[in-house]
Structure formats: structure tokens, C-alpha cells
Amino acid sequence: MGTLKLQLQLFDAHCHLQDGRIGQVASQLIQTAANVGVRRFVVNGTNEEDWELVKQMGETHSSVIPCFGLHPWFVGKCSSNWLTVLRGFFETVPSAAVGEIGLDKGCAQGKAVDFITQTQVFKQQLELARQLQRPASVHCVSAFADLQEILREMGPFPAGIILHSYMGSSEMVQTLAKFGAYFSFSGFLTSMKPQKAKRILQAVPTDRILLETDAPDALPHVNPGSLVWVPGDPTVPEELQKQLEDQLTSDRVSAEPSSSIHEGITKKGGDLSFPKKALNHPANIYSVLQYVSSLLEISEEELAQISYKNTIRLFSYPGSKLC
């Protein structure tokens, strides 16, 4: 390799780049994230309205793995033939996986949807994932007992179940893993007590750990100077936006590995207050990597390698872009 410094390879196991809040700048976000080492993005649809956008994004970007699913928050807003429409997307997009699906008894949006209906819709999509032999990305908030029961009844799922933004207990990890679960960590983990987060991470088998951004949500609550912002996000103070522009437009950045961008930004901006409502950028998977590796007390390089390998294995189903 000579003097060439190798860049870390990262795989965003769950995000929503089609989301209306960032869809207009998605190509730019993908480019910026690719420049800091993000090789692939698993883009999850959430409702009938955005499946077409996800399909198009998958056609435009070779790095985007499209996923189609009906998220529990949108269960009440779907048409009566949603499942037929969904099946149609898998027929026309053979490289797609399933997601985002799930159960939610905790968020206001989840509580607003009848749980029996949520469960039915979730089970129908799990069954679809099994028939298709694809991994399924699962959102689970305050419904882990129900999830375990369903997985026990319908599982195991050898193609994999991705428990995205995992914040469940460390005690459940072993049981969930037996049903085929992978545990994906996002910036939400930074909102949890570090000791608890550490216990969860330590319970996860090495071959089941994934990293994600859930962009445009789940902005990691770390030093704002170390984050990458979505261009034009009005909730981000101008000083922070400007730093990003300076960093990304300097010639130095495109020629050097990811760490130089992050180190460069980290040096400034440490004293600025945190813009809590800011949108998350897929390049911030680097901050998730830093945070998770520090709790696991392993190097960033090692965690990048482990999680990258796991995500490649999981998304290498027949028909996948990775095969």
C-alpha cells in the first residue's frame, strides 16, 4: 500500500434519505458521506407515498440499497390494497430488502395507531420477508415483549431481522439473537446513560452488531463541532454551517481520509451550544462509530471492520446489489 493511508469503510445499515426534509439534497449528502468512507446506504421506505422515491433512489445511486415497508406510524394511513402494492415493489425491484416495519407503543405517533392493527400489519410483512428470504428492518418502541412473542411464534428468521436504533435491554439480546436478530446502533444511543448503553453493547454478539444513522433523525448528541450538517438546515447556527463549508470546500479534504475532516471540525466549534432540532447527515455515522467504539473499548478501525462485514453478510441475499 506504500504511503497511501486507508480510509475506514462504513455501511449505514438504516436511514431515510428519501425523507421530504432532506430528499432535495440527498445526492449531495450521499456524495459527502461517500467522501468520508460510507460505502453503502440502506434506505428505508415508511409508507405507500415514499416507496416510489426509494425505488428511484436505488436506481440513481449504486450505493443505495432500497427497502420497502409500512412503518407502524403509517398503518392507519395506508390504502386497502397496500400489501399488493408492496409485493409489486419487490417484484420490480429484486435488489430490495424489507423495511421499515415494526411495533410502537411508546411514541405519540405509535400510540395513535391501534396496536392490534399494528401487529397484524407487522406480521404480514414479516411473513413477506420470510417468503422473499430478505432481511427486515424493525422499529420497536416499548413493545419488546410483543416482539419476542411474535418472533418466537413465527421465527427464526435466517435472513436476519435488524433491530434498528436498538435501545432494548441487554437481558433480551441473547433471546432476540436466537431468532435471527441483528442489533443496529444509531445516534439515539448517545441519549442513554453511558453505563446502560455499554451493558447493551457488551451483550451483543460480535457478528450481530451494525451501525446506522437513521438520517434525517437520530442526530448524535456529541460535540457539535464534530458533526456534519445538512446543507441549508435552518436550525443549525450559521457559524457551524460555515465551518462545514470551509472544511468541505478546501482541497485538502477530498484528498485525505475521513478523520481529517472530523478532526478539523472538532478543533473548532466545541464551545457552541448543541442544535437539538438539527437534521442528521449520513456522514455522521462516523460519530456513531466513535461513540460505540469508545464504549466497547475497541478501536474505530476494528469496529468499522466488524460492522461492515456484518452488514455485507446480511445484505448479500440473492438478487442483492452486493451479489
Ligand SMILES: [Zn+2]
Ligand atoms: Zn428509521
